[in-house]
Amino acid sequence: MKVIIHQPSKFDETATIVDNLKNRKPVVINLENIDPDLARKIFDFCSGALYALDGQIQKVSKGIFILAPSNVDIAGDMTAEKESASLYNWNKSE
């Protein structure tokens, strides 16, 4: 089993992220330190890819997400789950 960590700094790098998801590996992305517009673009691209792959996204913290392909489940304690409720509002709350 492998977990990949990505801290993309350019939009081009999303292809590598999605390649890892297609290879059924969970990816942790850190979008904390990049421009909010770029972060949004990368997040939306990854969301689309995961939707296509029947995967899921879980928020860990502001700007930090676990992207899980369909073979990977994500479980969390109460607080983390509560946080994730605001996931798809991430764009707006930025």
Place this chain on the structure above:
Amino acid sequence: MKVIIHQPSKFDETATIVDNLKNRKPVVINLENIDPDLARKIFDFCSGALYALDGQIQKVSKGIFILAPSNVDIAGDMTAEKESASLYNWNKSE
């Protein structure tokens, strides 16, 4: 495959974290929002457990770590790897 997210608020919860590691599940911990002394204590306890289990820790961001049992590899892009170099100095840099 399962990835667990924990956002512990009490030291007691470290037992659950370590139980997940013993069950060979990777755990993402978020220690961002708790008292630095407690965060350090939890981090040290988890470090000890992972050492015992031949696992590894990878820093994702300040206060956010992936704890991986021995059956789980962690790979990352250059930036994330560079960040993780400061991992065992986390206590000091807090």
